[in-house]
Amino acid sequence: MAAIGSVVEGKYEILKLIGQGGMSKVYLAMDKRLNKQWAVKEIEKKARDKNNEIIFQSAIAEANMIKKLDHPSLPRIVDIIEYEDFIYVIMDYIEGEPLSKILEEYGAQPQELVIDWAKQICEVLDYLHTCTPPIIYRDMKPANVMLKPDGNLKLIDFGIAREYKEQNLADTVSLGTKGYAAPEQFGGKGQTDPRTDVYCLGVTLYHLVTGQNPCEPPYELYPIRHWNPQLSGGLERIIQKCTQLNPEDRYQSCAELLYALHHYEEVDDLYRLKQKAKLRNFGLVAGATVLSLGVGVLGQVMNIQTNNDDYTHHIEMAEKAANDVTKTDYYLQAIDIKPTVNDAYLGLIAVFKSDAAFTVEEEEKFKKKINAHLIDFRENPDYADLAFEVGKAYWYYYDYGKTGDSDNQITRMKSSIQWFEDAVRYGSEDRDYYEMATIYRDIGKFNQEITLQIEEASDKGQYLPYWENIKALIKLVDENPDENEMVKLELYKLTMFSIETYARKFKLDGVEESDIRAVMEAVKQNTNNVDVTAEKTEQIKTDVINRFLVTQKAVDNAYRKI
CATH class of the missing domain: 1.20.58 (Methane Monooxygenase Hydroxylase; Chain G, domain 1)
Structure with a gap:
């Protein structure tokens, strides 16, 4: 067992224990040469798994598998060190929290946010499935997905991933987490393949969007609207298709599932009913249009005017407020009225920066509001302006990871990259900040990637x-x-x-x-x-x-x- 303060291979100083399982321990370590933090996984060579098999061979196989991969949503393995009694796997230290912890603290997550997460997970699983040979992850669950401070996800723990072998008729060992695992993961019931990960992802989405743990009573995946009638019928259909017992009845690939997620509203039963109603009532509606036009337009104008007045009122009250707490409350209320308009967000960011610190608590309030509407917001031509200002807030003021006199400049830069990327992607070259956003993004990416490039001598x-x-x-x-x-x-x-x-x-x-x-x-x-x-x-x-x-x-x- 590595002692706190000890140094592995003359360069990785063990700082603290950050995770422990039945077969391994994970430490936070500092690379004394590069001044960078890594996660160090310690595995005892004599340790055995639940099948009484010595696990260090599988641990090395896992590490070597990940070393071959290159995807932003996957951790990187940078070193494998073998001693007489232990093996140490040096990998990315991922800042953030597992989705399981977010579920424990906050319960069911907003539907749009879960769909955005689902798309990210689909993309990384599809990457694994299209490797040569394909890699089947087999342990998708909230605890194995890390949410980073920048809002992006990382897939962790490849302990039971396997390379797909076409000639195999069935897996011989039962592996996976009960409640999330597909039927074929229980030995002898068929070979796991990409559709296995589709099932596990479907259960994970069910847990995230309903807050109902599939490992607890009633041990059954009810339609998600059983728990929350406000959820989308389209998303309900997608999750039900993912979690069919027969693999043939599921989406046959994560690419197919990703397409469905991008078009989930089109399979919503309410959407379909509306479309049918439009066709059925077209003649009647056309006939009544002239008569109702004046009343409808008047009502719509009055409703829009009311929203505009309320929105403007809250912003004015925020600007007049005497303290930051009251200002924040008014801006948050304004955002609820118009969640895809910049003004209230910009005011909120200005309040958060006023004390020269963008705190984790402030970030949580901000992201809770914007993440639920981010997909729609990106269609607003002014969104890029906000993304640039948010990127600067992270770059200069974010205080995550700052302790005492330590400088968290690299963390701040990494956390800002996605926002500057959005400012460039959704903005246009005629914007005053476009060049600056591009430079911020590229400087951030350099500092994010250079440590590993130095380690690999590819810098x-x-x-x-x-x-x-x-x-x-x-x-x-x-x-x-x-x-x-x-x-x-x-x-x-x-x-x-x-x-x-x-x-x-x-x-x-x-x-x-x-x-x-x-x-x-x-x-x-x-x-x-x-x-x-x-x-x-x-x-x-x-x-x-x-x-x-x-x-x-x-x-x-x-x-x-x-």
Whole structure:
């Protein structure tokens, strides 16, 4: 057993135990060379599973299977270390919470959010199923899906995944979690294949959208509207088809299921009834249209006007409120009236940033509102404007993972990527922020991926475009006279950190010494010229100034002529 404070293979310092099962332990570790956190899975070589089989062979097989995979929703294995009594598998440390914990704390989740999650899971399962040979996951359940701070999902725990073998008639061992597992997962009842994962996903969606645990009474998957009549009949049909006992009656692939999820409203019974009613009553409706037009339009106008007035009233009350709690409440109420309009969201983000910290609790309030309507919201041409502002809130103010004097800058950048991606994807090039959003996104992706690329020695050529992005962002920020002190100082801090950390890499990628020194001098001058008005920005300014000499030495060493 690894002791807290011990170092594995001379570089992975064990920080704390973060998970434990019957056959393994998982620790949080710090890579002393890369200054990055990893998850370290410790497996005892003599440990046996419930079938009395020694498990370290299957653990190595699992690790080697994952090492071959490359998908943003899957964890990465970066090292496998074998000692006399233990095996250590070094993998991504995934920030966030399992969906099982979210269910425990909050119960059934909003339908639109669950459908969005379902699409993400479908995509990663389809990736696994289309590998050569196909990989069948076989343990889909909320506990094995991690929700990251940026709203994206990660699929974890490949302990019982298997490569599909076409000649097999049946699986010989019963594997899976009862309640979620498909009938064929119980040995001798047929071979598991992609349709097995379709079944498990269907049960998972049932649990997420109803809050009813299939592992608890009544041990039966009722139609989801039995629990909540407001749920979609289309989603109900999809889940029922996923969970058919006979694999032939299910969706035959996750790609087929993904298509159904994108069109779930079209199979809703109410939708179908409406369509039939439209055809049946077309003549009558046409005849009555002229008569009712004036009344209908008048009623609609009055209803829209009422909503507009209520929405405007709540925003005005928020702007006049004396404290942030009241402001927040009014903005949240305004969002309920118009959940796909920017103004209230922008006001809410401004309140959250007012104390220079975007907290996890504030993020929860924000995401609870926007996630339920995100699919529709993305059709609003103004959504990209909001996405850009949300990305900046994460980049500069998010405080997840910040403890004491520690800096969570990398976490902030990673959490912002998806929002900047949306600003680029759903925006247009004529928007003032389009170039800046693209640069933010690319800088974030660099910092998200570079550690593994260094570990795999595949980082060559990544540093020059990163450097050009840093310079471009400095130019855009410095040219904006309205940019606030926090934005400027955080950017200067990132610049000095990047030079100090990657000076040698910049040189190898062709960055000229004169270019680096010119940027350093400009950052030094600009930092000294920033007038700070808050304790937090005063500290950031001090931190940047204190790094000038260290960064200078890093450049001297990197460009020293031998």
